[in-house]
Structures are given as structure tokens and as C-alpha cells.
Amino acid sequence: MSLRAGPASTTADGYALRVADVTKTFRIHHERASSLKAFIAAGGRNRYEDFYALRNVSFDVAEGEAVGVIGHNGSGKSTLLKCMAKILTPNAGHVEVTKRMAALLELGAGFHPELSGRDNVFLNAAILGMGRKEIAERFDEIVAFSGLEQFIDTPVKTYSSGMYVRLAFAVAINVEPELLLIDEILAVGDVTFQQKCMEKFVDFREQGRTLVLVTHDTGNVRDFCDRAIWLDHGVVRSDGEPAAVIDEYTETMLGAQQSTETEGMRRGDGQITIQRVELLVDGVPVDRFRTGDDVTVRLHFEASESIPKPVFAISIASFTGALVTSPSSRNVGQIPDAISGSGVVDIELGDVPLVPQRYVLHTEITGYGRQRVYDHLQNARTFDVVTGSSSETHGVVTLNPVWKISGDDVVPSLE
């Protein structure tokens, strides 16, 4: 966290933050001399290569705007944040801040374990650039927000990690910055505290202050921001409407890691096995489809002998493990008396209402009496769903809701 006082006046074009042609390189040392002896032995030179973390990054953040910076790990977004926060100095270009800025990079950086909560509030707020009088005025508010009134005079080393974070966040948010830089900290503390933080951020936005959120959680960007910037290998790849930028980002990211049939975990007697699992949209095999597409799952099986009354089942789970659905041919009474040789099973799923993310598909062939497992294939394949008919992103499915708002005095939107 840090806070800097910028000139109070509003600039002509009204930007709160300007990143102008910023380039930042890091030295990758081959043999780093961290002692004088090693340094002198190397002839006074450290051998290194330059690594470009940011390359000619430029953008303005307007006053009152909420901008989300997204990108994969190593895309340079943390470096960018640190440059904006003035922790790192760019090699070329510059960062201009016209507003009082606070950067939440790590909560409680600079807390001293031996000092009391009270002393740490003062110290931490001072690190953020507040004056003594200002802190004294806000002190009660800060303590109230943290909910740690009882413990404020005990050393923070006795605090639980949750208490620690609460106090730190209370200080950080109460320095009343006009420009707030946040790094993935929306995920700290328990649910109640997160809720409290969210409310604070919403207040913050409503007061017309400027927010820059650096995260890989595209959901937060969709919910909070009116603009998204996608950083890829140190360059701005896309900049604009969050929905559009995020779709482009997720599609590219998913495309980069091919999702096809995987080497699953197989168990069972093996007289009949699943050879291949295909996903078909309009009869065409695909690796990914859009929310709302009409999808058919095709299982290719091969039996080495005649199998009486086989039951086919699939189950679909989100990549994080939540089971979405688990249909079985037993449910609908589609049980042939016997099959042998090879063939396919088509499971027409209809319009699939899955929200965009990655899913895993498992398959199973059992006997009718359930006592026999012929073939159980865990992780038979993965597939990706990208944004389609619905723009929902949370949860697992969309129920395709239709919204109607009526009342005594509802002014309809012109659109």
C-alpha cells in the first residue's frame, strides 16, 4: 500500500492516471554476484540478459473510471501495477498520477508485530502518507471498520491472520484515496468481511473515484469495471468494453491450451470400452462451443464379446470439480438386450445452458444390475464453453431468465 499526494487540481483532459509509453525490463542474472568477492572475480560485471516485462504500454485512466487489467500469469500485470504505484521505476516512459493515490498490494505490509494495534494503525497510515492529525481524526472510524475495538491495545503478533487483514484493510480503505490500485485482494478474509469490502468498493465507485483493479479473475472485472485492459507478454493486447475484452481473452487463453481427449483414468472389466468421445455441434466435431449451442455427445465403443443389457452413462463436471449433470441410459430406459462389436452412442443434450468455463467429461459402461463395471473412464475428455447466447458468468448454468420489471412508475429504457 502506498499513498501519494498529487496536485489537487483537475487536469484539462481529466485523467487520473496516465501510463505513457512505459517499458520495464528486468535483468535475468546468469551468475548473480551477491558478494564483493564474486563480483570482483567476475571482472566487475554481472552477466545478465534483459527481460521485457512491459513494452511500450500506454493508456489513460479517466477520472471516475473503473479499469480492470487482466492477463495470464507472467503477462506483466503485476509489474505494471508496481510501476503505477511508483514502487518500480520504468526504464522508459513515465507514469503520471494527478490524484491522491493508494495502492493495495499487500495488506499489512509494515505492520510491526511487537507494537499494539493502535500504534500499527498510526504507523501503517503514515506509511501510506497520512499526517498525524488526519490519522487521529480517522482513528475511531478505522477501528470500527476493523471491528477490533477490544484488541486495539494488544500487540498485533497476538492477532489471528484474519484480524491482521481486517485491521490492515481498514487502514488502507480509510486513507480516502481518490485513485485506488488493487491487486487481487478482493479474496481476503471471511465471507462477511469480503462482503464489507465489496460494499466499500461499491461506495467508492459511487463517489466517482477512480479504480484500477489488477486481477486474473475476469468475473470481478465484468462486475466492477467499465473498461478492461488485456495485457499479454508485456503489451496491451486489447483495451475496451469488459465483455468484449474478456471474451477475446478467454477464447485466446483456452485456444492456447488445446482441450481434447485426455489420457483418462480407466478401470473396469474391459469387455466393452469407450474408444473415443466426440462433441458435435451441427454434426461437426468441436473442442469448444458457445453457451446455448445444440450439442451432441458421441461415445464410440468397442466390445470384444456380447454384452448383455449395457448401461451407458456420462457425467459432466466443472473444471473445479462441481458435478453439473450425470445422465444415464438407465434413466430413460434405453437398454439394448445385448451389443457386440463397435458402434456409437449419441447423447443429444439440446441447447446446453453451461456458462463459459472449462468442463470435464467422464464416461461409464456398467451392467444392468450395477454389480459389473465394464469400463469407467475418469476424465475422458475436457471441453470449453465460451460466451454465447447468455452473458452470465457466475455459477455453472444459466436458466435463460426473462426479466420483466413492472410497477406504478417504471420509466422504460429507450433501447
Add this chain to the structure above:
Amino acid sequence: MSLRTAVAHRNLLYLLSLKELRTRYRKSLLGWAWSLLNPISQMIIFSILFLKVFGGVPPKGAASGLTNFPLYFLAGLLPFQFFAVSVTASIGSVQGGASLIKKVAFPHEHLVLSIVIAQFVTVCIELLVLSVTFLLFGHFMFQWLVPMAVLLGLIGLFTIGVALTLSAANVFFHDINYLWGIVSQVLFYSSPIIFVPEQIPSRSVRAISNWGPTGSFVRAAQEILYDNRMPSPERWLQVSLYAGVTFVAGAWIFNRLSPRFAEEM
């Protein structure tokens, strides 16, 4: 870090210095008494060595008429210790603030300055105790605390210059600490703290102990506190030059290196 942000963060400097003073003797039985016990024990050791082992003759205070080696020793030791202890504590302070430097933008020099300020407060208290001790020996020196305060200010600038340089260098080369261990020994024994410069037979050694960087500060302090006479204008000029040049050089070096701290850690 510009002067403007340093001023904007003056409250931080105040609180960091306070933290330094408050946490130093946490969990120690005697607490602050340690800052007095250390020089007193050294005084006893070196007095026995000087007077009993080597049979030295205590110097005669020019204006004060004192002939008391323990007091002579303390008059030189306290300002030297202010310098040496500050630098020792400072060297690791920037590296020790790594978690802060990597996460927060703030004037890095405050990590160093707060230590020197805390030591300054300590030496002031020690000096007051010393004054009372002098009084017990029938020697009144309170009016001499004014030039002494000016001298301490100059020593402070010198100390800050050295501390800034070494603490910044330590981020890049961790063996500064060991190097300083040797250098501080050399400075201690080359300064006329446990001997009297007039009694040195070799002219060159006498000159070094009289006019070396720490030697000159020690001499000025002894002249004020022990001899009770104003140091000569040449002496003042000399200590001012040492203080000014070291301070400016240290601040320049620190400012050059501090933008690289966050990525070097």
C-alpha cells in the same frame, strides 16, 4: 525520492523513529539501562587497561584542570558510539525493509534516518547522564552542552552520509556488514578515545588520530566536554567539511540506487 515526498512523509519518519526507540529494549529486563551500562562497562575495562596495565597518565584538561581518564574516555566514546552504533544498525535496515519496499512506495531513506534519529535521542540522554557524572566529580559543564549539541548535529550529518551509503550498498552486496565490522574497529582504534594524542611518539599516527574523520569529531568533543574550551575555527571547519561532504555524497548515492531497491530484493 524527492524532498517533497520526504517532507510529505515526515510523520512516517517520526513514527518510525518512535518505533525504533520503543521496540529496541522490548523484552529486556533492564531496558534502557543497557544503553548506559554498555559505555560504563567499556569505561571500566579501558580505564584499568590504560591506568593499571599500561600505566598511562591521564591528560590534563586545558581549561577544566581535570585529570580523570574515565571521564576523558567517556567524552570521546559517547559521540563515537553514536556514530558507530547508528551505522551498524542502519546497514541492514534497507534490506530488512524489503517487504515494505516491494509493496509500498515511500521514501526509503526514512528507514535509515529513523535509526540515526533514535540513536541521536539515545546519545542526548547519555550525554545528560554524563553531565551529571561530571558534576559529581566537581566539574560543571552544562553551558558546554550548547556547542556540544552543534557538534552532535554535525556528527549526525556525517553518520547519515555513511549510513545511507552502506545501507544502499548492502542491498547489492551483503558483505558490507562484515566489511564494516573491520572498518569500525580501525576507526575506533585510530581515534584518540583510549589514548591521548599528545602522548603518541609517531608524528604520522598522531596526525591521523587528530585529523582523521572520526578522530576529529572525537577531538572536538573532548575539547568541549573534557577541556572546556571552544574548538578552534580550523577544527570546526574540518568537522563541518567532513559532515557536509559525507552527507551530500551519501544522499546522492542513496538517491541513485533507491529506485532499484524494489527489483533487487
